[in-house]
Amino acid sequence: MSSDTTLTKAPAAPDDLPVHADELPIVPQRRLGQWTAAAAVLVLLGLSVTSVLRNRAFQWDVVADYFTSDSVLRGLWLTLWLTAVVMVLGFALGTLLAAARLSANPVLRAVSWGYVWLFRSIPILVQLLLWFNIGALYPHLFGVRTVDLFTPIAVAIIGLTLHEAAYAAEVVRGGILSVDRGQVEAAQALGLSRWRRWWRIVLPQAMRAIVPPAGNMLIGTLKGTSIVSVIAVQDLLFSVQLVYHRTYQVIPLLMVATVWYTVVTSVLSVGQYYVEKRYARGTGAAR
Template sequence: MSEDTAAPTAYRIIHRPRYGTLIAACIAGFLALSLIVSIGGNANFQWEAVGHYLFHPAILRGLAITLALTAVVLLIATLLGTAVALMRLSSSRILATIALVYVWIFRGVPALIQLIFWFNLGLVIREISVVLPGFGTLFTLNTNDVLSPYTAAVIALSLCEAAYMAEIVRAGILSVPVGQEDAARSLGMSRRQAFWRIVAPQALSFVIPPTGNAAISLLKLTSLVTYVAVDDLFYAAQSIYARTFETIPLLVVVAFWYLAVVTVMSIGQGFLEAHFGQFDRRSRRSWSLPLRQAGAGLRNLWRAQ
């Protein structure tokens, strides 16, 4: 092969060192390392007690209740929120107004107030009766027997979370261009078929990311049920440190389990986004973007040396 037809030589691009970024990274790394060493070497955190209570039966039982409560509330809130979102988008002004008022009330009142209200509903409504005209009263139940602390927590958190889910679903549906439904109707599809076959699959990719964030927020919101004596993770930790006075170690244990569950949920959310966002390259790779950016930053910092 002649010299003129030889393959071009690959050149390595050498970036100019950014000394300001390097100094800032060194300072931040030093401060982070100092903080970790300071916390890890502080005997007042009682790390032995943290290890002892990390897999304590009461803590694990509370964790299971927290996960179960989160799953039940998320399921109910998703179904109810979807129904409310469809009501808001309905052509009926009555349905749209009812849905708007529902979102306004349950999104505006703090979740803790709703939780305490449902827990004490028996003070104003002592009995729940089912009456059919012409047949009389079918049955009557005592409100306090029906609304146990766990039931009150499920109702309060579901109604509160459904208001946020309604807005998430509504925004996802509105994100699909109107022309998509019009094109489906022009092909002979009914309005229901156009929604479930054309609009809903596209809206799902926009609904998944905020729904994942809502699920993570709901997991942390369940810690409020300790105020109505539901034996969740936080309540279990409180019950222990109320006897042993090991407050900080138990709070560290609770924080560890919340962080662990949130980490797993975040990874699952990333895979869901990648699956339902296959038509969008950005959605497919969004979950790994922070890791790839961090890796690229470290490589550039190393090359700048």
């Protein structure tokens, strides 16, 4: 019971160890706290799941009806390609910005820094609304009415890409900085051209540091595109909103969108795992 056995008294004779100490069985500590915590979490989880399944207001039959309806699938398709376009353009611009930021040219460095500062400062919603109303500043561009040029979908692509590029620039820059400076020197000493150094030596190694945050950004962008519903671009969210404004089945239709976003996110996470493996070549320890 008491704990003051050895510390306060003179040390007792050391435990006599048997010759075959390896035969002494080891009794693991009881981890009571762990078991209690696990049980509590499981109970709460079970309650939540049954509550969701048994609450008729979710109207799972309605969810099933609309899940693969034409308008929802059209919205999903727009969400998917908008995400893809924004990612590709955003990272292309972001890579240029990162290259500018790391260049020896002070003007390029400053402009790149300024870009990232500006576009990270403006909330994407504010930016979309600004582009949407750009006609107020410039009624005519290239001899065309600005409102005809800046359609909702064009505004969505421009706004999201400019926003994405600011973050992509930082991700790519971080990746490049993670590559040992000696790699570039070795490539220079071997006479490899600037282009070759970049594509063959630096970028593949930078990808290891770029892919995880880029995967994060991809998933963030997928969900972030739902913001374009405010300028009436018919993405996944806007498509279900169109339905529930008509039928008032708000919750089941939001569940349709929720499940679709979850499905696509899961697929992307699996893809990221394989991409990461691809760029981990040569990082293992000795065989």
